[in-house]
Amino acid sequence: MQSSQTDWKQLLLAVGDLEDGFIEHRLPITDKLVDRQFNLFPDSTQEPLLLHFHSPTGLTWSDESSPKTYAAFEIRPDVFFIDWLEPDNIRASMSLIVDLVTQEVTSLQSLLPTPLEARQNIYDRIVQHNQMSAVRVTITHAGIGRPRVNVIHQRTKDLIGMRLKHTYSKNHIFEHIYLNEHFFAWQSLAGADKGMADTEPVNYLKIGADLYLFNWYERLVPWSGVLLMDLAAQRAVGKMHWYTDLEMFERLAYVTVGSHVQFLNETIYE
Secondary structure (H helix, E strand, O other), X not given: OOOOOOOHHHHHHHHXXXXXXXXXXXXXXXXXXXXXXXEEEEOOOOOOEEEEEOOOOEEEEXXXXXXXXXXXXXXXXXXXXXXXXXXXXXOEEEEEEEEOOOOEEEEEEEEOOOHHHHHOOHHHHHHHHOOOOOOEEEEEEEEEOOOOOOOXXXXXXXXXXXXXXXXXXXXXXXXXXXXXXXXXXXXXXXOOOOOOEEEEEEEEEEEEOOEEEEEEEOOOOOEEEEEEEEOOOOEEEEEEEEEOOOOOOOXXXXXXXXXXXXXXXXXXXX
16 A cells, blocks of 8 residues: 655745735734834943834834834733834844833844855754754843833743644644743644644743743744734734745745634643
């Protein structure tokens, strides 16, 4: 009897073509920050930065003259997720958590690899660069109006052992298992990439009670995902940024997303 064989190449290419169907459960875009300015005091420097929301879609960040085209979402009262694609480098995108409750801002910059970097195999990447993924992630924190006093935004282990289901739409449903402070496992439960699964490097940050910033950056497909997850409200908002062309690495996709979050179970590790 001949065993059936999975078409792994077809499944892999399907991962690259996932732009549609991520906004069914996305929060509405908000304009509450329009005309507001914030002086930010980063943890890593004494030089303050200016964050200015000029319009519902335009902001300036620091002393850069070029405006950013952003989208803002209010996941909780006075807690905002802001995201944009860098206009002068479409491989780079920025996520901000502007928290007017704790007077903190957390930024997460994602930088996708060049086509040459994306083609490097995982073994060589680890040996030569000590990196699991070709995606680069930079996380920084700042206080609003003054240096941070009460440090609430920080790395956490709270999610370790949890198993959640993220439903973006009927065609995009993913199971997440948060294994440890370095990795999580995922599998696709619906859609063209159903059956695909992998384990990826992660960043977990606690923003507030039952509110977490989760970032994963993939090893095989050049992909950066960011979700601000409100486990109490069972919802998440975020973005995904990846290469859709997994043979030549010439085309990229960038979308803001939203999911319904279902808690499945939790493993307590001794």
